[in-house]
Amino acid sequence: MSLHQPTRLQALSAFLKQQRAKISPQAAGLPAGSRRRTPGLRREEVAQLAGVSATWYTWLEQGRDINVSASVLDAIAGALQLTADERKYLYALALESGGTSSFARTADSQPEISPALARILRELRTCPAIVSDRRCQIVGWNEAAAYVFLDFEQIPLEQRNLLRLIFTRKELRRLAVNWEHFASGYLAIFRAYYGQYVEDQWFEQFLQEMRGAHPDFNSLWEQSRVSSAPEVVIEFRHAKAGKMHFHLTSLQVQGDTDLRCSIYTPAADTTTEHKLAQLMQR
Known part of the structure; x- marks a missing residue:
């Protein structure tokens, strides 16, 4: 058993139990039955339902280090x-296929956005946009995002983690009308990355930190979906602009970062776009 297998298998066990429930x-x-x-x-x-023995499935759900095939995982x-x-999350955990990206080997380096992507952000004048890495560290944003969310430039570089800010900054807790829905969307993305890079010990350390610091984090994490690109409608109550409605679209930037x-x-x-344009003109 490799050094990092216990974390992977524990995550697999928790996921199977959550989905079964x-x-x-x-x-x-x-x-339905009874009792x-x-x-x-x-x-x-x-x-x-999967066509496997109850004993074998029990071992899998208990996080035992057993041989698993793709066909059985399909079932x-x-x-x-x-x-x-x-499914991708299940396969990554069960087949130990996470952490193969070149970015996993340079996890502590700060990714940089390309000049082309920086221009795209600027062109999205009335569409708040945030660029983050697989750890939800914010690496870029546009002017509209600074007006709607926070002036990220004022936040120290090491603290610019999107999930941490969502749970720690009162401005963001007040901003989203359904804050739990807002937070759950990013937790779904984070869980997808967690399955892919479960061997990166940073994820486990971050989860422990958030669980200890924020009592509501753990319940939302346990309930969270797995989604690489959730599309949701968010209602904000901005302190200066009032009610605003946005469609959140999450796009993967092609490349090795x-x-x-x-x-x-x-x-x-x-009237969201009009309100945002007025806010930015003040």
């Missing part, structure tokens, strides 16, 4: 009704 017997085409002490499917029911993913992003661009597009048939 989300599915009702009726949704899986099974009789269910916990919500969702039982282990033996997942095994039955388990089908039994647990996983999305495409959740694993950057992501989160773009908030003003919702059509609202």
Whole structure:
């Protein structure tokens, strides 16, 4: 067993339990039965649906270091009704396929955005945009983002972690009408990266820090989905501009730095774009 396998297998165990608890017997085409002490499917029911032995599945869910094939994972993913992003997360954890990117070997270096990407950010005048790396460290933003969220330039470089700011800055907690929905979108992205780079010990250290510092972080983390690019509608109550509605689109920046661009597009048939333009002209 390699040094980093326990973290990977613990994450796999937690994920399988969470997904199993989300599915009702009726949704899986099974009789409801009685005397269910916990919500969702039982282990033996997942095994039955996947066509594997109950003992083998129990070992997998317990995080034991056992041999797993892609075909069996396909069957388990089908039994647990996983999305495409959740399947990738399952395979990365179970097949120990994470951390293969060249960026994983230079994780502590600060990525830089290209001049072309910097121009794109500037051109998105009334669309707040933030560029972050796989650790949710903010590496770039445009003027609109500084007006709607925070002036990131005033935040020390080592503190510019998007998730940390969402949980620590009162301005951001007040900004989103449904703050938990807002935070969960970024947690879904972070979980997708966590599955891919679970061997990077920074992730586990960051999770421990956030759990210890913010009681609501752990509950949201346990409930979070896995999504590489969630598209959601966010309602903000800006201190100066009032009610604003945005569509969040998350785009992967091609290259070896694993950057992501989160773009908030003003919702059509609202006054959001006009309000933002006025805010930026003051």
